[in-house]
Amino acid sequence: MSTIAIVEDNADNRLLLRALLSDRFDIVEYETGIDAVDGLARWTPDLVLLDISLPGMDGVEVLRVLRGRDDMRGVPILALTAHAMAGDREKYLGYGFDDYLTKPIIDDALLFEAIDRHLTGAHAAGSARSVNANGAG
Amino acid sequence: MQGEYSAATGGSAPGNIEALHRLHRFGGLSLVQQMASLFASEMPPRLYAARTAAAEGDRDTVRGVAHALRSSCGQIGAVRMVTICDRLLSDDLADMAAETEQLERESARFIAWLDATLVASRELQ
Numbered sequence: 164m165s166t167i168a169i170v171e172d173n174a175d176n177r178l179l180l181r182a183l184l185s186d187r188f189d190i191v192e193y194e195t196g197i198d199a200v201d202g203l204a205r206w207t208p209d210l211v212l213l214d215i216s217l218p219g220m221d222g223v224e225v226l227r228v229l230r231g232r233d234d235m236r237g238v239p240i241l242a243l244t245a246h247a248m249a250g251d252r253e254k255y256l257g258y259g260f261d262d263y264l265t266k267p268i269i270d271d272a273l274l275f276e277a278i279d280r281h282l283t284g285a286h287a288a289g290s291a292r293s294v295n296a297n298g299a300g
Numbered sequence: 301m302q303g304e305y306s307a308a309t310g311g312s313a314p315g316n317i318e319a320l321h322r323l324h325r326f327g328g329l330s331l332v333q334q335m336a337s338l339f340a341s342e343m344p345p346r347l348y349a350a351r352t353a354a355a356e357g358d359r360d361t362v363r364g365v366a367h368a369l370r371s372s373c374g375q376i377g378a379v380r381m382v383t384i385c386d387r388l389l390s391d392d393l394a395d396m397a398a399e400t401e402q403l404e405r406e407s408a409r410f411i412a413w414l415d416a417t418l419v420a421s422r423e424l425q
Binding site for chain 1: 368376
């Protein structure tokens with residue numbers, strides 16, 4: 164089972180995401196960006212759902228720290244944000260997020276589709292890297 | 301089982317019944333009840349933070365509270381509160397203190413509506 168790290172300061176959003184995802188994925192939750200950076204220094208998730216508006220260290224800062232780690236470079240990091248503005252999607256994809264999801268979550272199918280697509284892509288890329296590292300392919 | 305939620309008040313209700321149906325579909329009655337309980341318990345400190353910041357003219361803090369609240373309100377169907385949060389987040393905000401007071405009043409109305417709706421729904425089930 165893939166493991167998803169959820170970085171979200173709102174308890175109700177964490178509760179909802181856990182309810183939606185925990186049947187299909189192992190879930191590890193972080194309430195702040197600093198907690199996430201500290202916690203994710205000790206392990207590598209398969210995918211990260213990262214809120215943009217976090218107290219202290221915001222989601223973009225967390226993204227930069229995580230992307231600076233070799234083991235996290237191939238891990239999909241999906242932005243979660245409320246109060247989406249025109250142009251936000253392009254802005255956050257430009258920062259290096261792999262995808263951009265808005266809150267509130269209205270359509271769970273969109274959430275699952277994005278997670279599945281990025282997990283599949285990450286696993287395929289990981290397999291290709293392994294093959295290349297072994298001198299084949 | 302699909303949830304059956306019946307709005308406790310009429311067309312001018314402070315909440316959107318469809319949001320409760322959606323939460324029920326996501327996680328059943330248990331999730332609806334947990335979300336409602338969490339929303340109500342988290343509201344006093346959030347409103348206090350907004351009220352205090354508004355009194356001090358601290359626009360950034362008010363915006364931060366409104367941003368977080370908007371997401372929670374949207375998820376649980378507090379549609380009027382979402383509208384007030386949008387005004388608090390707007391660059392054209394005219395009266396921060398008045399809007400935060402309105403947010404408090406609307407919060408009380410929504411939580412009362414939510415409680416009554418959940419009680420009525422339990423009676424239907």
